[in-house]
Amino acid sequence: GRENAPDAQKLILRLAGFLRGVVNRDKEEVTVREEKEYIDNYLAIEKVRFQDRLAVEWKIDADEDFYQRTVPILVLQPIVENAVQHGIAKSENGGKVRIILTEDGQDTKIEVSDNGVGMTPETLKKVMAKGRRASDGKSGIGLSNIHERLIRMYGPEYGLKIDSEPGRGTTVMVRVPFHGPKSEKEPYGILSKKN
Template sequence: MCAAIRTRFSSAELPVLLLTARARVEDIEAGFQSGANDYVTKPVDTMELRSRVKALTTLRKSVSDKMRMEAAWLQAQIQPHFLFNTLNSVASLSEFDTPRMRKLLEAFSHFLRTSFAYRNVEKVVPLEYELELVRSYLYIEKERFGERLRVAWELDEAQDLMIPPLSLQPLVENAVRHGLMRRKSGGEIRICVKLDGQFAEISIVDNGVGMDEETRQRIIAQTNVPSGGIGLPNTHRRLKQIYGKGLRITSEPDRGTTISFIIPVNQ
């Protein structure tokens, strides 16, 4: 059972303490080889057992906090080219369309404030908070790319839905940068929130260049991740730790990519 757990969760994401009457050296070794974090043989002192459990739960909490801080840190590391391109768009609009320039500056200001907000280290935030960050980002990119970037929204009414912070914006940015804008003609991105009973499915769908199976596996496994794609493995790990399931990625080269995840409505 422990080996099966390790196929889904790392030792830091879900610690396992084995409590057993088997005290032979080979049994203890087998337990650790199967992925256990700690091994206690019976009979065991109650205080010792509590201390070991506390140590492992503290480890899990520290890893959870680290992943949330990592997500906030990644969001705060705004790419220089994104800043330069946005400022160039502002400068260009100032020459012939002042109202559009003001709207772009408002969206840029909101994007920066939200990117540096302390709420990004919380466990969950309202869905609308995350959607506002996505809207600001897409508004900026549409001013830059024009008709090359088309955006569609399919949102069910989900006022009370809470999601991990920075779980949508990295997916949307990845779809725009690595999917749609690698096509000369651009493409469309759809942000979908579908309610189904006690669960909500959130999907980011694009008709960009897509990816092969090897690249898809690398992203989830966090090995040789393309530049700027670190946010996807972080989001995957946080979702899996909180809900038991991470990102689902389906993609075909030259056909596009769908990235989705499912969360409970009443948390």
């Protein structure tokens, strides 16, 4: 009845915000602030479905300038979505997703962990198999796809690191260079290499 109207209204606003974020995904990078807002909208929609079974914790360990740093699009949100869909959704009691962003020298360090069902080493190997489509045929961006794209953008030291254990959950770690993607003219890290 009417008592649900404010909730429905809030949800519609979140959905509109999320879709606006989807439409604006034609850039290579977005600010940490934009990506957080986009993910918050996504999670608000998921919370309607999961209700008390989904808890979320953000930890952004940095100053105000950090929110202006850029991160590549379609990296953080699909990792969070993976944690929700495969970690939490499959766990009877639901669980918690933690999203931690920190400065790591010249890099932005991102960690997404869940205390959901976790994966065996074999499953993890399958998930990360090169060129693998998102699992169970649903559209979406698989972790292997993100891993390959990060390496293409920034070099071999910038892929995903995944730590998972059945019954304990999964942690996905990513580092993104503060400079953003390397351009053809000036490859990232040119100063650090000795000729």
